[in-house]
Amino acid sequence: ITPIIISPSLLASDWSDIKGEVQKCLDAGVPWLHVDVFDGVFLDSPHALTFGPYMIESIRRRFRDRPELVLDVHLCVERPERYVGAMAGAGTTRLIFQWEAMGDEINSAAAFARYITSLGMKCGISINPETDVTVIYPLLDTGMVDVVDVLAVEPGFGGQEFNRVAIQKIEMLRRYRDENLIPRGIDLKILVDGGINSDTSSCAIDAGADILVAGTALFRNPKGFEEALSELQERG
Numbered sequence: 001i002t003p004i005i006i007s008p009s010l011l012a013s014d015w016s017d018i019k020g021e022v023q024k025c026l027d028a029g030v031p032w033l034h035v036d037v038f039d040g041v042f043l044d045s046p047h048a049l050t051f052g053p054y055m056i057e058s059i060r061r062r063f064r065d066r067p068e069l070v071l072d073v074h075l076c077v078e079r080p081e082r083y084v085g086a087m088a089g090a091g092t093t094r095l096i097f098q099w100e101a102m103g104d105e106i107n108s109a110a111a112f113a114r115y116i117t118s119l120g121m122k123c124g125i126s127i128n129p130e131t132d133v134t135v136i137y138p139l140l141d142t143g144m145v146d147v148v149d150v151l152a153v154e155p156g157f158g159g160q161e162f163n164r165v166a167i168q169k170i171e172m173l174r175r176y177r178d179e180n181l182i183p184r185g186i187d188l189k190i191l192v193d194g195g196i197n198s199d200t201s202s203c204a205i206d207a208g209a210d211i212l213v214a215g216t217a218l219f220r221n222p223k224g225f226e227e228a229l230s231e232l233q234e235r236g
């Protein structure tokens with residue numbers, strides 16, 4: 001069985017000690033960080049205002065001796081095309097964009113994915129809880145996207161409750177990948193984002209998720225990071 005990848009979400013970490021928090025992840029053997037980039041506008045809240053290219057660049061520079069560090073940037077902003085070049089220059093590994101920011105339109109989404117990959121980044125696509133998973137199949141068919149971020153909460157805040165609509169989407173994606181993508185040589189990882197904790201992780205894993213993003217359950221767990229991590233990695 002391929003091991004589950006845990007991707008800690010920096011949103012819930014201690015922002016006064018980002019270096020220490022990233023180090024904690026590396027020390028625990030989870031070199032796959034999830035960085036939510038919100039501009040306070042696309043997700044219309046003054047609180048949904050987070051990191052930018054300076055932060056990505058600082059982390060990349062500080063941990064330049066750890067090239068295995070994956071920096072996934074989840075981009076929830078207005079006019080996302082403005083940020084692609086800056087995120088590539090800052091050392092982003094994978095840029096995950098919102099399907100809904102593309103006017104629900106396959107040609108725009110495909111052009112955007114092409115732009116991201118042309119700058120040397122990997123590309124991920126994210127869908128909101130209310131978005132039907134089948135709308136992204138034509139984008140997956142292009143082979144430009146290697147991760148689907150299935151949101152199990154409305155993006156914007158950590159610590160929200162897991163919406164089980166994500167489970168059915170993960171199962172559908174799994175089936176679509178096995179039947180339609182793998183035979184054509186296209187690989188895809190299924191990531192679940194939001195509301196993941198020791199109660200919800202096992203059903204996400206059983207449904208077929210490859211990557212679990214977790215913020216609150218890791219960084220704000222009274223049991224501590226290491227213990228919280230091993231709970232998440234346990235299969236249900």
Ligand code: DX5
Binds near residue numbers: 155213
């Ligand atoms: C949702 C974000 C998530 C968030 C998850 O707004 O896209 O990445 O950080 O946080 P938890 O794990 O606390 O639900």
Ligand code: ZN
Binds near residue numbers: 034035036074193213
């Ligand atoms: Zn996210």
